[in-house]
Amino acid sequence: MYRIAVLQGDGIGKEVTKGAVNILQAIADRFGHTFHFSYGLIGGEAIDREGTPLPEQTLHLCKQSDAVLLGAVGGPKWDNNPPHLRPEKGLLQIRKEMNLFANIRPVTFYESLAASSPLKPHVIEGADFVIVRELTGGLYFGKPSERRIEKGEEAVVDTLFYKRAEIERIITFAFTLAQKRKKKVTSVDKANVLESSRMWREVAEQVAKRFPDVQLEHMLVDNAAMQLVRSPKQFDVIVTENMFGDILSDEASMLTGSLGMLPSASLSVDGPALYEPIHGSAPDIAGQNKANPLATILSVAMMLRLSFGLTEEADIVERAVKQVLDAGYRTVDIAQHGDCVLSTTEMVEKVKDAI
């Protein structure tokens, strides 16, 4: 029996998690597993109902579970709330409270989606890399982060802060991952400007010594933003600071043609992991049964593999997604002229059929 906490969140978060739960159910039926789903509030809906973006109860539920599935949070309704009453705060808090330091964002090229990508086929064909984003430190969490008066003038400050041990932990994680893959780590920083990046680079060099079979390369973040578009095939494992990882992984989603295709896993030091699509709550299409559920379905495939060790089951889900795409089924975000466009629920059914 596997206990899964489901945090649907806002906007399309509801639709896509529903689809993914459906897929997990199909896997359970086929393999005789029992998945027990418990639902918790997070984000805007939690603010509306409980007055806080991350209710204590939700956090408790997640910590008691074997894995967490999250949809997405946020929407215009809460955009002008004070910082502590913003949906995103719930997401940042759960990452911090559950110690989810390693966010893994695999970027996979799908032959059949080449037409949806803004990039030329020869540029992306065969690209296959993972962005490892540090998730509980850096510019997202450093203090102070506040308004202040400096010499009589209004000013504002945010802080990029890391303990050396935090940098070491994420870089070690990246090397361990690369060892099981193509044995190359690209450490992305801005060492020609930031002191934190210079420490990052030092630590990367040190960690590399413990992994003589893995090649380490340093790349400046501006160059990385360019190289991701220019020749993404050069990458295997990219490891970087929280904010840099946020920017680069959204950019990298364009290799597959849509943010709606990219899953992620956030691993903890000591507790359950969390799985979420990298896309947001997309308020503009919420409730219209239009959203692409594949990123979330691929996220539960990662859950099966990484949290439950159910490798075969994970493979089957991933293969089912590939098969459905190869058969030409598309949600609107990845559809081209002439494609027959499916709704969210129809797409989920197709994947289910393929399982």
Place this chain on the structure above:
Amino acid sequence: MYRIAVLQGDGIGKEVTKGAVNILQAIADRFGHTFHFSYGLIGGEAIDREGTPLPEQTLHLCKQSDAVLLGAVGGPKWDNNPPHLRPEKGLLQIRKEMNLFANIRPVTFYESLAASSPLKPHVIEGADFVIVRELTGGLYFGKPSERRIEKGEEAVVDTLFYKRAEIERIITFAFTLAQKRKKKVTSVDKANVLESSRMWREVAEQVAKRFPDVQLEHMLVDNAAMQLVRSPKQFDVIVTENMFGDILSDEASMLTGSLGMLPSASLSVDGPALYEPIHGSAPDIAGQNKANPLATILSVAMMLRLSFGLTEEADIVERAVKQVLDAGYRTVDIAQHGDCVLSTTEMVEKVKDAI
């Protein structure tokens, strides 16, 4: 008589500034202007010869000039120097000392370079926008930026700091620019996480009231990194924080196929402006007469227009570049299979002939 300070810097900086000076000379000959060039040291070479990346003398020279032309700085030789003895420090210092708050990076689509871009032609055709990057504040200059011991542990901190007035200045600049263009400003921030971005967004809203004819749109930086690749045609003027602008403009260079195509101008509050290509010193190809001089040549076109008001002359340089590209001439960075590849000096000659 126009006094131009030339800071060649390191690596290909020398070759590309030489080419651009050549072009300015051709313009002088044709129009009967006098350009007076004075040379100053900056970056790695300044460290080697004067023990500092920005000698007092260089700064003095620049401040006395009507405009500054900069090549590029940096190289592996100085990569392990302490922070204050790194070539990039010279660049950061000159930006700060000359009050170069507004870095303008136009991104122009060249029909004849469509083949060199990793992006599909229909995505980039007709794209024409400007990135306005704040250049003297933000994460680049905030203090503290240092190692420290926190609760007995090694740690590191960098600071993103802005005075409200600095944000207002750059956003006002962007609106003024948009008024002369397609009348749209995209303000890029990370307001769902950073306090500085929330102030940025507030200020943008306020400034927008003074420009009722210009449309303001807010975009999160992760989304912007994606949209630049997905549909760059939507943009007119993008305005953003220093580090965000650094990342996004390198990414955007891929629309033209090469970093070697993008010029920039950095405007001052109160003194001369500085012009530089957005590419770096490219140590790997330095001294080989291979570098693309067009970004620097296009930078001097910006100089002619913005610092000297020589609009016709600027147009002629830009048209000459276009003509040379249309005629099929390429440096190696923008060459495709079958192209006849020119050296740096040959490319400069072609542009000169076209003038």
